[in-house]
Amino acid sequence: MAFRFVHAADIHLDSPLRSLALRNSELAELVGDASRQAFAAIVDLCLAECVDALVIAGDLYDGDQTSMKTARFLASQMARLHQAGVRVYMIRGNHDAMSRITKQLVLPDTVTTFGGRCQSVIQSGAGVDVAFHGLSFASPKAAESLLPKYVGPQEGAANIGIMHTSLAGSPAHDVYAPCSVADLHGHGFDYWALGHIHARQVYSGASTLVMPGIPQGRDINEAGEKSVTLVTIRDDRSVEIEEKLTSVAQFARVSVDLTGALEWSEAIARIRSGLEQSREATRSRFLVARLGLIGTSALSWAMIRDRDLVVAEAEQAAEQVGDTWVEKVELALSNPGDGNLESVADPTLELAQSMRANAESEAFRSDAREFVLKTIADLPPDARGFAGKDEAGLEQFLDDVLAGSVDLVASRLKAGATR
Numbered sequence: 001m002a003f004r005f006v007h008a009a010d011i012h013l014d015s016p017l018r019s020l021a022l023r024n025s026e027l028a029e030l031v032g033d034a035s036r037q038a039f040a041a042i043v044d045l046c047l048a049e050c051v052d053a054l055v056i057a058g059d060l061y062d063g064d065q066t067s068m069k070t071a072r073f074l075a076s077q078m079a080r081l082h083q084a085g086v087r088v089y090m091i092r093g094n095h096d097a098m099s100r101i102t103k104q105l106v107l108p109d110t111v112t113t114f115g116g117r118c119q120s121v122i123q124s125g126a127g128v129d130v131a132f133h134g135l136s137f138a139s140p141k142a143a144e145s146l147l148p149k150y151v152g153p154q155e156g157a158a159n160i161g162i163m164h165t166s167l168a169g170s171p172a173h174d175v176y177a178p179c180s181v182a183d184l185h186g187h188g189f190d191y192w193a194l195g196h197i198h199a200r201q202v203y204s205g206a207s208t209l210v211m212p213g214i215p216q217g218r219d220i221n222e223a224g225e226k227s228v229t230l231v232t233i234r235d236d237r238s239v240e241i242e243e244k245l246t247s248v249a250q251f252a253r254v255s256v257d258l259t260g261a262l263e264w265s266e267a268i269a270r271i272r273s274g275l276e277q278s279r280e281a282t283r284s285r286f287l288v289a290r291l292g293l294i295g296t297s298a299l300s301w302a303m304i305r306d307r308d309l310v311v312a313e314a315e316q317a318a319e320q321v322g323d324t325w326v327e328k329v330e331l332a333l334s335n336p337g338d339g340n341l342e343s344v345a346d347p348t349l350e351l352a353q354s355m356r357a358n359a360e361s362e363a364f365r366s367d368a369r370e371f372v373l374k375t376i377a378d379l380p381p382d383a384r385g386f387a388g389k390d391e392a393g394l395e396q397f398l399d400d401v402l403a404g405s406v407d408l409v410a411s412r413l414k415a416g417a418t419r
Contacts (some may be wrong), residue, residue, distance in 0.1 A: 002235065003158065005243075005350070006046050007139070008228040009057035009195025010214045011039050012095065014070050027325050030286065031218065034248040035062075036073055037172035039215035041246045042228055043077045043136040046086050049230060051142055053078045053124060054086055057195030057212075058093025058164030071105050082108035086352050087123060090114070093164040093195055094176050114162065118149050121296060122157060127235035131155075133189070134162040142177040153188040165232030184209055191239050201241070201362050208239045215246040220290045220327065222342060223251040250284035251327070252406035256332060267299055272317040279321050287324045300333035307331065366400055 013035050046054050061070075071325065081088055088111040096365045107113070112121055114134030122131045131154040135146055145409040146163060152157040161184070165177040176196055184192050185206040192209040200213035212229045214222055226247035232240040257276040272293065279287050290313055303310050311329050318324040372387050372394065 002232040003128050003130050004049065004051040004162075004388045005053040005055055005130075005231050005233075006049070006051055006228055007041060007055045007057065007212055007231055008042050008211060008215055009164075009193075009212050010093070010198055010217075011035060011042075011056070011187075012059055012060045012062040012214065012218070013039065014067060015045045015062040015218050021036075023328065024325075027288065027327065030298070030325070031249050031288065034050055034216045034217060034286075036172045038075060038226070038246045039074075039249040041248065042215060043080055045228070045230070045244055045246070046081060046083050051086060051230070052130075053083060053123060053132075054088045055160070055162055056088065056090035057193045058091050058136075060090060060093075060097045061096050061196060063095050068090065074105065078107050078111055082110045086110070088112065089121065089132045089134060089162060089196075091134045091162050091164055092138075094137075094142070094174070096136075118151055120151060120154065122154065126231075128233055128237060130233060131159045131165045132155040132157065132162065135248070137164070137177060139300065141174075143354050144181045145183070146176070147183055147187065150187065153190075158237045159189040160191045160192075160193060161187065162193045164197050165194060167194070177386040181205075181209060189232070190237055196356075200227065202241070208241060210241060216249070217247060217251045219257045220251050220253065223253060225250060240242075245283055247284045249286040249288050251283050251288045251290070252278055252282065253292060253295055254278045254289040255292045257295040258293055258297040258299065260297075262298055264299065264302070267293075267297070268313050270316060271314055275314075275318055275324055275326075279324050285323060287323065288327050289318065290327050290362035291329045292354075293333055294327065296334045296336055300331075300335045303333060304331055305342050309363070322370045369394070372398070 014032065015035055025241045040052070045051075060074075078088065088107075090111070091114045100199055112119075112132070114133075115138050116136060117140050118133060118135045120131050120133045123127055133150055134256070135149055137146060143263050146165070150161060150163075163177065163179070165179045165185075166175050167179060167181060169178065181203050185203075187207070189207050192207055194209060199211070201211040203209035210229050212224060215226050215228050217223060217226050225243050225245055229242045230242040230244050232242075234240070248329075254274050256271050258267050258270060261270065271293070271294040275287075275289060277293075278289060297303075307329070310331070311326070314326045318326045323383060377389060388394045
């Protein structure tokens, strides 16, 4: 008889959502609670599939949490697993290492939290014994590989390694306990339950290596369906994996082409249609859309000028679609006459082209860059991320702001714009 377990990682209970809260407090509350709902869904999956164990490969928490509400929630979910006879094996990740709850919370004896030295726990199954090997690093930073600290495989058992690692590196994540896929394959374990990188990755070979990804996205950079992995270990120690959806709120970019739209009502109808199509393709309960309006339309000036009205109309359309939220509206519209000044005698378009040329000059850009950097230096650390995380992000921010500023000024001067 097979041994089955659910492999999850990077749950990040109560992850703060400052940027969403600034734009829409109700949406921030929805997404902020989604991590708990996703964890409850993981427990539901364990019970529905009658698994033998749940493996959590780090970052159950998001940081220095002190909320008793979080502690009570987690205790109740672990109690559900305990009562069903489902054992839990978990390690601390770089975020867990900062959490006081990690040290204070008392969990059932069916929950094993691996410590700072590699530990091996054998769970007997009906057809195969399974050895779980885990190690938690005590610090939020781990510059060296943890693999040398893991013991070798137990003979006669299926061996499962649990590790929080950035592997060979990921642009979106800090380096943490770096390790090569080849070295993990060569260690002799049957399955590696990994965590840290929020995008799902599967590496087949001598072992099965799975990075399940985050089970609930927190912003548009974590768009798409999110999941955990259901693992089956056969009596012959062969491994079968299955991806299982857990995300409650799913982020998605929704692009709507307004090319040729002449009437405001037509543009809004296209927006609603785009949201409906995206909603139909979304399996998670809620769709959180970043709406991008593109194309060439005579409405471009009016929409740039009356952006707040566009946002209100889009939010109303989302409400009518149901279980849908508009997280942000991005305008990348052009006017039919923008690229043909010779045949269109329009002083506003001529002025816009002149302003755009000036904004693209290195002297103007240098002044703008200096202003932004000075502004960032005067802000508290938590508020400095608006202009990107690095030099490339700053340059992209300048591109967007300078282009958008020209369009905004021109749209307000364009007295003939209609809606």
